[in-house]
Amino acid sequence: MSTVLIIEQILNGLQFGVMLFLMAAGLTLIFGVMGLINLAHGSLYMVGAFAAAAVAASTGSFLLALAASLAAAAIVGAVVELVVIRRLYDRDHLDQVLATFALILIFSESTRWLFGSFPLFLDVPKALSGTVTLPGGIAYSSYRLMIILVGVAVAIGLFLLISKTRIGMRIRAGENDREMIGALGVDISKLYTLVFALGAALAGLSGALVGAIQSVQVGMGEPVLILAFVVIVIGGIGSIKGALVGALLVGLTDTLGRVMLPLFFANFMEQSSATSVGSSLASMSIYILMAAVLIFKPTGLFGRA
Amino acid sequence: MPDIVLNIQNISKSFGALKASDGVSLDLREGEIHALIGPNGAGKSTLISQVAGKLKPDTGKIDLLGSDVTKLSIAERAKLGLGRTFQISELAMDYTVLENVMLGALGKRGGAFRFFMPVMKDAELRECAQSAIERVGLSRHMHKITSELSHGQRRQLEVAVALTLEPKVFLMDEPMAGMGAEGSKMLTGFLDDLRQQAPILLVEHDMDAVFALADRISVLVYGKVIATGNVDFIRNHDEVRRAYLGEEAT
Amino acid sequence: MALLKISDIQASYGASQALFGIDLEVGDGEVVALMGRNGMGKSTTIKVICRLLKNSSGTIDFAGVSIAKLPAHRVARMGIGLCPESRRCFSNLTVYENLVAASRSGEWDFERVIELFPRLGERRNQYANSLSGGEQQMLAISRALMTNPRLLILDEATEGLAPVVRQEIWAAISKLKAETGLSILVVDKTIAELANVADRAVILERGKSVWSGDFTALTPEISEQYLGV
Amino acid sequence: EGHGKLKVGMITTLSGGGAGLGIDVRDGFMLAIKESGNDNVEVVIEDDQQKPDIAVQLADKMIQSEKVDVMTGIIWSNLAMAVVPSAVAQGKFYLSPNAGPSALAGKACNPNYFNVAWQNDNLHEAAGAYATESGLNNSFIMAPNYPAGQDALNGYKRFYKGELAGEVFTKLGQTDYAAEIAQIRASGADSVYFFLPGGMGISFMKQYAGSGVDIPLIGPAFSFDQGILQAVGDAALGVKNTSQWGKDLDNETNVAFVKTFQAEYGRLPSLYASQGFDTANLLLSAMGKADVKDADAFRAALKEADFKSTRGNFSFGNNHHPIQDIYVREVIKEGDVFTNKIIGTALEDHADAFATECDM
Amino acid sequence: MISERFLNYTVALLILGMALGAWAMDEPFLITLTTKAVILALAGVGLNLALGQGGLISLGHAAFFGLGGYAMGVLASHAQNFTPIMETPFLIEGTNSMPIIWLVAIVVSSFFAFVIGLFSLRTSGVYFIMVTLAFGQMLYYFSISWPAYGGEDGLSIYVRNSFPGLNTLDPIQFFGICFVVLMVVIYGVNRLTHSSFGLALNGARQNAQRIRTVGLNPFKIQLVAFTISGAITGLAGALFADLNRFISPTMFSWQTSGEIMVFIILGGVARLYGPVVGAALFILLEHWLGGLSEFWHIYLGVILLSVVLFARGGLIGALSKKENTNA
Numbered sequence A: 001m002s003t004v005l006i007i008e009q010i011l012n013g014l015q016f017g018v019m020l021f022l023m024a025a026g027l028t029l030i031f032g033v034m035g036l037i038n039l040a041h042g043s044l045y046m047v048g049a050f051a052a053a054a055v056a057a058s059t060g061s062f063l064l065a066l067a068a069s070l071a072a073a074a075i076v077g078a079v080v081e082l083v084v085i086r087r088l089y090d091r092d093h094l095d096q097v098l099a100t101f102a103l104i105l106i107f108s109e110s111t112r113w114l115f116g117s118f119p120l121f122l123d124v125p126k127a128l129s130g131t132v133t134l135p136g137g138i139a140y141s142s143y144r145l146m147i148i149l150v151g152v153a154v155a156i157g158l159f160l161l162i163s164k165t166r167i168g169m170r171i172r173a174g175e176n177d178r179e180m181i182g183a184l185g186v187d188i189s190k191l192y193t194l195v196f197a198l199g200a201a202l203a204g205l206s207g208a209l210v211g212a213i214q215s216v217q218v219g220m221g222e223p224v225l226i227l228a229f230v231v232i233v234i235g236g237i238g239s240i241k242g243a244l245v246g247a248l249l250v251g252l253t254d255t256l257g258r259v260m261l262p263l264f265f266a267n268f269m270e271q272s273s274a275t276s277v278g279s280s281l282a283s284m285s286i287y288i289l290m291a292a293v294l295i296f297k298p299t300g301l302f303g304r305a
Numbered sequence B: 001m002p003d004i005v006l007n008i009q010n011i012s013k014s015f016g017a018l019k020a021s022d023g024v025s026l027d028l029r030e031g032e033i034h035a036l037i038g039p040n041g042a043g044k045s046t047l048i049s050q051v052a053g054k055l056k057p058d059t060g061k062i063d064l065l066g067s068d069v070t071k072l073s074i075a076e077r078a079k080l081g082l083g084r085t086f087q088i089s090e091l092a093m094d095y096t097v098l099e100n101v102m103l104g105a106l107g108k109r110g111g112a113f114r115f116f117m118p119v120m121k122d123a124e125l126r127e128c129a130q131s132a133i134e135r136v137g138l139s140r141h142m143h144k145i146t147s148e149l150s151h152g153q154r155r156q157l158e159v160a161v162a163l164t165l166e167p168k169v170f171l172m173d174e175p176m177a178g179m180g181a182e183g184s185k186m187l188t189g190f191l192d193d194l195r196q197q198a199p200i201l202l203v204e205h206d207m208d209a210v211f212a213l214a215d216r217i218s219v220l221v222y223g224k225v226i227a228t229g230n231v232d233f234i235r236n237h238d239e240v241r242r243a244y245l246g247e248e249a250t
Numbered sequence C: 001m002a003l004l005k006i007s008d009i010q011a012s013y014g015a016s017q018a019l020f021g022i023d024l025e026v027g028d029g030e031v032v033a034l035m036g037r038n039g040m041g042k043s044t045t046i047k048v049i050c051r052l053l054k055n056s057s058g059t060i061d062f063a064g065v066s067i068a069k070l071p072a073h074r075v076a077r078m079g080i081g082l083c084p085e086s087r088r089c090f091s092n093l094t095v096y097e098n099l100v101a102a103s104r105s106g107e108w109d110f111e112r113v114i115e116l117f118p119r120l121g122e123r124r125n126q127y128a129n130s131l132s133g134g135e136q137q138m139l140a141i142s143r144a145l146m147t148n149p150r151l152l153i154l155d156e157a158t159e160g161l162a163p164v165v166r167q168e169i170w171a172a173i174s175k176l177k178a179e180t181g182l183s184i185l186v187v188d189k190t191i192a193e194l195a196n197v198a199d200r201a202v203i204l205e206r207g208k209s210v211w212s213g214d215f216t217a218l219t220p221e222i223s224e225q226y227l228g229v
Numbered sequence D: 001e002g003h004g005k006l007k008v009g010m011i012t013t014l015s016g017g018g019a020g021l022g023i024d025v026r027d028g029f030m031l032a033i034k035e036s037g038n039d040n041v042e043v044v045i046e047d048d049q050q051k052p053d054i055a056v057q058l059a060d061k062m063i064q065s066e067k068v069d070v071m072t073g074i075i076w077s078n079l080a081m082a083v084v085p086s087a088v089a090q091g092k093f094y095l096s097p098n099a100g101p102s103a104l105a106g107k108a109c110n111p112n113y114f115n116v117a118w119q120n121d122n123l124h125e126a127a128g129a130y131a132t133e134s135g136l137n138n139s140f141i142m143a144p145n146y147p148a149g150q151d152a153l154n155g156y157k158r159f160y161k162g163e164l165a166g167e168v169f170t171k172l173g174q175t176d177y178a179a180e181i182a183q184i185r186a187s188g189a190d191s192v193y194f195f196l197p198g199g200m201g202i203s204f205m206k207q208y209a210g211s212g213v214d215i216p217l218i219g220p221a222f223s224f225d226q227g228i229l230q231a232v233g234d235a236a237l238g239v240k241n242t243s244q245w246g247k248d249l250d251n252e253t254n255v256a257f258v259k260t261f262q263a264e265y266g267r268l269p270s271l272y273a274s275q276g277f278d279t280a281n282l283l284l285s286a287m288g289k290a291d292v293k294d295a296d297a298f299r300a301a302l303k304e305a306d307f308k309s310t311r312g313n314f315s316f317g318n319n320h321h322p323i324q325d326i327y328v329r330e331v332i333k334e335g336d337v338f339t340n341k342i343i344g345t346a347l348e349d350h351a352d353a354f355a356t357e358c359d360m
Numbered sequence E: 001m002i003s004e005r006f007l008n009y010t011v012a013l014l015i016l017g018m019a020l021g022a023w024a025m026d027e028p029f030l031i032t033l034t035t036k037a038v039i040l041a042l043a044g045v046g047l048n049l050a051l052g053q054g055g056l057i058s059l060g061h062a063a064f065f066g067l068g069g070y071a072m073g074v075l076a077s078h079a080q081n082f083t084p085i086m087e088t089p090f091l092i093e094g095t096n097s098m099p100i101i102w103l104v105a106i107v108v109s110s111f112f113a114f115v116i117g118l119f120s121l122r123t124s125g126v127y128f129i130m131v132t133l134a135f136g137q138m139l140y141y142f143s144i145s146w147p148a149y150g151g152e153d154g155l156s157i158y159v160r161n162s163f164p165g166l167n168t169l170d171p172i173q174f175f176g177i178c179f180v181v182l183m184v185v186i187y188g189v190n191r192l193t194h195s196s197f198g199l200a201l202n203g204a205r206q207n208a209q210r211i212r213t214v215g216l217n218p219f220k221i222q223l224v225a226f227t228i229s230g231a232i233t234g235l236a237g238a239l240f241a242d243l244n245r246f247i248s249p250t251m252f253s254w255q256t257s258g259e260i261m262v263f264i265i266l267g268g269v270a271r272l273y274g275p276v277v278g279a280a281l282f283i284l285l286e287h288w289l290g291g292l293s294e295f296w297h298i299y300l301g302v303i304l305l306s307v308v309l310f311a312r313g314g315l316i317g318a319l320s321k322k323e324n325t326n327a
């Protein structure tokens, strides 16, 4: 494999990582910072993508579509928080698992009921549909470059929000002891509704952004959910920096694993089975990564005990 | 010196730039209460944690009943006969008082790997647990869930669990805290007797109790022992008064 | 006029009743000691005042307003600052963050709190769960002050503090009382030290307020009877 | 048609991500039943949720409680493998409207099992044949790493005579193909053959279109189905794909089918709908000739395949799998709708490669 | 409010009655359905030991369920094809005998549970959930791409395995086997819960520090519990494979782990019969709602949601008062 191709694949891995971060961003907030296991995160991702597809289809504007994805997911998120989630904060994780699992069922089938069983169309905007040439002569999709920029911006924004602002401190305090932060005069319920809506909006935004280069369909959120959990856990729960590093690691491992492992095995077996064995191992690679990280650092890379 | 049951030799422990233990040497002898006092953050709990095995010292050595335990785990040290209470209660909060104490009794028996016989019907264990509960005065609350106990009651429970282990050495981190005036008085009397059963390394900010109980007192400041001696010696030690006691001793 | 006035409060934890009739008043600028043996309902009374536990009957007025129906955060914003039993510092936040999370504008701010407890300044960026017990206690007191309350509630706030520090805190409290007219409701076991600051005392027994009066009227006989010392 | 009642049990995927296919099969099937006006057929429909164990339970239910005579409906090969062998072993007829795993065409073929769609490899074989015929001799081939994916690449290679520029197995359910696209770009291939069913194909084609790589794509019909094309949009235009059916196939049955399906359901029929429709018509044709209680006669009637297929000529080989033409289609835009146009025939009267292993 | 013990007996009798009633009315499918509930309940009882008693929230129990299933699949398929599993260094042949298959399933899954536990128990809380998930996913992807036993397609076994003296192909007899296994396991788990081990295990869940301080090793205790738990779930996997006469990688999928967990939460975490009630209810809903509408998952979701929101402690928790463990 040529050096340029290797560099390109590393770039691909990094961009996949940033994309993963974008998908995990909302979850970092809800799960990492608020301490709520929200399996329905993938559903909010789907809501964003569907809202964007619907608005794009009727207005033709990608910007409006993005706005719609933010708004729809935020509204759905706020409603879900008010109706369901707020009853779950003082429950243990298991009740949260069951309730949000139920939400997945409701969301997926309602979406199918509203939009039908077929995937929807959502395309990248014309202005970003081409490629740009990076130094070294690599042609790179401009849309993906835009996703990277948005992802990095979200990472920085979230980091500042959580670790530097008073709101961020209160959210984290609420995760530790809700009753106590209330007794200190913080309306934690309202704060949590807002945070949940923000997390949902981020999920929705990433659904729309990533949906444009993937398939907008019912169930699109579920693989994302697992990946996002993996990313956050590798990075260490509650740490935005960790989530970003985790996402990049997962992106690199997955991409390079897919590319390199078959080549590696081709050294000792014939092509066809090398491809097959290599890609089998590649599909396990991120889980092996996660297990390895946790075995050596039981609270993730940047997590605190 | 055969009567030294716990010998802490030149222990050091740092957290980053902070030296929480700085060359601490201490011993505890048969039949005595050795009080460890010092300002907040002086490193008392850190020292206790190292003796109990929760933290590993950076350097130094700890001998318990004549054997080197520096490398042993918490559970192994407990098995050797080390009993401890915590500064902030560590209890199984969903369990009743009795169940919590039964855990201690199980530990005393030396293993939990019995899978079939109902443990709460085990007369031997129950006896052991109930007598400990009685000794700390919690009998009335035996079947109460721990999370429903008041703060002070939890402290009593903590002592009861340690008692069931019939330890040969006690580590107690602020047992009086939260006990209330009457509770403290009762506990003081109780510890007074207990020292015959097993010597106690006692961390406490309640000076009434310390002065009433301690055979010897060591003062820890910034991770260093600055003075060791009997009650009068410490009470009148200038540096100790400045750093720790304030006007109280006068 | 009384800043805080509660009368005939009853309250339960689930099925088990803990309070059977509490009457209590804290006047403006007054320091009131709440006393009683272990498990008699001191902390429960405080929880009811701070709306962390609902009372089943009785009235609670703060600054002339009934607060029995308000959520905890509203009551806190009206000016009740709580330093709870067993500290409850936010263990996943640093010292600084603990304080900022609680702060509301007023004369107490980070700088002033650090003056009171220099130790916290040294530990500024340390996570609360790695603080020593006494340091956590200082943090909990400071955190309550950061809300700039009119009524400060200290539930065993000097537990685990070195005698010097305790003396400093009592001195600070006396000073506060004198200078700012802060009202304080305090639970503490050291009667001797309370005597220097407390104006009045209320004694609880089995969930009932059984004695109240000027602190000076708290004779050894009464202590013996209700507090066991 | 006086040959008595017949009960059909249809197990298909009606909920979750793969529901589109099951719904099309069901709708096509029910359209044929409705058009026939034959009220001796009773159809029981159940949703397998695309889970093998649920499918097995449902099959038990159909056989034990509903006492159906004929079963059909399963979309996925792995579900078919879970249900079919035991259903036919219990004497039921099974008509496959979609899945065609190689085992059931070869060694494990069964007199009571009829496949009305294709053997899994067929469309891939046709693609290989088409590539060879078009003078392509350096293909990059790609499929997910699971049995159907491995079959797909093997099928392609069976009829493709050129070199391979690369062979890649992706992860099942993969959504990002940047790495594969980079490999394709670097491989110097003259064509890319890919089998990525469902959302995987949509993602791949969108990303491929955005990558600026312009090596021509070829695929099996599954990724170019009516339901999927609309979601891919322009990115699919011009792509060649192989199929045994097209909506523009010019025979009487098909023209009528396309029209009535559209009228009935308000959408264009898909490949799967046509297969469901054909399956029902096969069944109806057999019912006209024999009573299902007379298994031998009924089996013989099925074997004749005496029905008007939307595909034109249709017959069964020894292993009860289709012998049929497989076409090459191109994705075009008709007004606002993306659809396929047949541009040629890849393989004529094609039977599958496993028929010889079947001793029927 | 009724006592939990009474409720438990009622549930056991209801299940038995259901199967016998279906048998009397000649509704074999209903028996099959009940059997399925019983088997899944068994898997839940296994997980509940780790999750309810030990607080070890494993999202990887599908691994053991799948291993049990594949133990059955591998042994039975070799027996079916008369090919040995292994010839060197010594000969291992397939088998059709249920008891042997169970034994293998238990040994294999407890071995894996031990190894997985050894690594996973270093972590706790959500990290534990995710490491167990990771191990489950590794096995899942392995089973998909391992061609020998069908890969993603799975593997069919044409006849159900045999049990000495019984005709396992008769639904009611097979039900009987599964029901007895479930009852025996529940009895064992109940004894274990109230034993010294149970006390320590529950204590370790609440406060591991406390357990250490009394001289017990929470890691060992949890590892043993996790291993037993995996073994029970593995046994359930073998039975499940036999029920369907089919195995596939979906047995390993995280959705399977999730479903087993849902049974437990639905019925009541740490309740002896929690998984039984949960599994029975889930199967009932799935079966009954499935016929109502194409969009029946919406109803299922709403029902599950209502249970969590309004029935704290699951169904058993809502219906009964907590039994005093000291009784």
Ligand SMILES: Nc1ncnc2c1ncn2[C@@H]1O[C@H](COP(=O)(O)OP(=O)(O)OP(=O)(O)O)[C@@H](O)[C@H]1O
Pocket: B015, B018, B020, B038, B039, B040, B041, B042, B043, B044, B045, B046, B047, B087, C123, C126, C130, C131, C132, C133, C134, C135, C160
């Ligand atoms: N994990 C840690 N990381 C950083 N600093 C720590 C850690 N644990 C303890 N410390 C610091 O070490 C010093 C000693 O703490 P320790 O708990 O031993 O004090 P102590 O003497 O018990 O005080 P107190 O009487 O207030 O309980 C404190 O300043 C504390 O903040």
Ligand SMILES: Nc1ncnc2c1ncn2[C@@H]1O[C@H](COP(=O)(O)OP(=O)(O)OP(=O)(O)O)[C@@H](O)[C@H]1O
Pocket: B147, B148, B149, B150, B151, B152, B153, B178, B179, B180, C013, C016, C018, C036, C037, C038, C039, C040, C041, C042, C043, C044, C045, C085
């Ligand atoms: N969370 C709870 N659930 C149930 N009962 C409780 C709970 N907390 C306290 N109690 C009970 O209520 C009574 C009063 O407890 P409270 O904590 O108010 O006592 P206290 O006077 O503050 O005692 P202490 O001096 O020990 O802190 C006690 O008998 C206690 O057992």
Ligand SMILES: [Mg+2]
Pocket: B044, B045, B046, B087, B173, C132, C133, C134
């Ligand atoms: Mg300390």
Ligand SMILES: [Mg+2]
Pocket: B150, B151, B152, C042, C043, C044, C085
């Ligand atoms: Mg109290």
